[in-house]
Amino acid sequence: MNKKSMYLALGVVAVIAAFVLGGVVDLFPAEEAAGKPEVVNVYTSRHYGVEPVFERFTKETGIQVRFTTGSDALLRERLRAEGKNTPADVYMAVDAGNLWLAGEAGLLAPVDSKVLRDNIPANLRDAGNRWFGLTRRVRTILYHPARVNPAELSTYEALTDPKWKGRLVMRPSTHSYTQSLVSSLVAAHGPARAEEIVRGWVANGPTLIDSDTRILEALAAGQGDVALTNHYYLGRLLQANPQFPIRVFWANQNDRGAHQNISGAGVTAHAPNRDNAVKLLEWLATAGQADFASSNHEFPANPKATAHPIIVGFGEFKADALNIGEFGRLQADSVQILNRAGYR
Numbered sequence: 222m223n224k225k226s227m228y229l230a231l232g233v234v235a236v237i238a239a240f241v242l243g244g245v246v247d248l249f250p251a252e253e254a255a256g257k258p259e260v261v262n263v264y265t266s267r268h269y270g271v272e273p274v275f276e277r278f279t280k281e282t283g284i285q286v287r288f289t290t291g292s293d294a295l296l297r298e299r300l301r302a303e304g305k306n307t308p309a310d311v312y313m314a315v316d317a318g319n320l321w322l323a324g325e326a327g328l329l330a331p332v333d334s335k336v337l338r339d340n341i342p343a344n345l346r347d348a349g350n351r352w353f354g355l356t357r358r359v360r361t362i363l364y365h366p367a368r369v370n371p372a373e374l375s376t377y378e379a380l381t382d383p384k385w386k387g388r389l390v391m392r393p394s395t396h397s398y399t400q401s402l403v404s405s406l407v408a409a410h411g412p413a414r415a416e417e418i419v420r421g422w423v424a425n426g427p428t429l430i431d432s433d434t435r436i437l438e439a440l441a442a443g444q445g446d447v448a449l450t451n452h453y454y455l456g457r458l459l460q461a462n463p464q465f466p467i468r469v470f471w472a473n474q475n476d477r478g479a480h481q482n483i484s485g486a487g488v489t490a491h492a493p494n495r496d497n498a499v500k501l502l503e504w505l506a507t508a509g510q511a512d513f514a515s516s517n518h519e520f521p522a523n524p525k526a527t528a529h530p531i532i533v534g535f536g537e538f539k540a541d542a543l544n545i546g547e548f549g550r551l552q553a554d555s556v557q558i559l560n561r562a563g564y565r
């Protein structure tokens with residue numbers, strides 16, 4: 222066989238192989254030629270339920286997701302230390318304050334994406350396009366229906382009423398969930414009034430527990446009547462036990478709405494696989510959105526996606542429309558307010 226007919230024969234074999242393999246005509250995809258598969262590396266502090274969603278992304282796009290979990294602050298520190306040599310393409314975090322800090326520290330690069338702009342409401346993403354909210358979590362009032370009539374409940378501010386003395390269960394001041402809630406008070410009322418409200422809570426001697434799940438379990442066990450937690454912790458507990466006795470009350474429905482925060486993500490400043498990182502964010506905001514939110518009983522950030530039936534069962538509500546970037550901007554002030562008010 223001469224060279225020409227050998228190439229011809231190889232060509233015929235290649236074309237046949239392509240058809241046999243189900244119409245795969247690109248026999249030598251670029252990434253295989255370069256010897257490496259398409260990947261995206263994610264540093265994430267949102268670890269609950271991410272794995273099946275990432276697997277679905279891989280199935281649909283062929284891009285493998287490698288992820289490392291850790292606390293928000295630790296992952297930011299790692300990004301900072303790794304600098305230009307970071308393997309991370311995506312920083313995924315809970316609480317807008319954490320994403321805001323990453324953005325301010327120069328750890329994230331802006332993403333100009335019509336898909337993200339069209340699917341994520343403006344108040345749930347950074348004005349500079351450095352990070353995008355992907356799910357919504359609402360920190361609201363939870364109560365035990367045997368000891369509290371929901372007609373007695375109204376707002377975060379009204380929990381300063383002396384009738385709640387010795388009956389509140391809350392998260393310590395060191396947690397970003399508490400700090401962001403106080404930031405929402407500062408945004409609504411200014412720092413002086415926000416401090417008054419925090420002092421009112423403190424005067425009621427709340428039991429402080431550093432886990433929203435344990436707060437709800439304490440409430441169920443009678444160690445308090447009213448609590449502030451994120452809604453999805455009750456979703457999880459109800460998933461495990463539909464008889465779990467605690468109920469949701471949507472706070473501040475007659476004024477600004479209940480305090481909402483996000484989990485979200487941004488593309489790192491030195492992402493080695495930037496295109497894949499953008500694809501992952503866009504997919505999480507659209508095709509993967511409902512699954513991603515439901516994996517943790519969170520509300521979708523994309524208003525077109527449907528929420529998990531358990532949290533749909535919590536009823537319709539109005540959420541505070543504040544731009545959540547404010548939680549980052551006001552975090553330092555809120556920490557000072559909490560300290561001055563004696564909230565431990």
Ligand SMILES: [Fe+2]
Binds near residue numbers: 315451
């Ligand atoms: Fe949480």
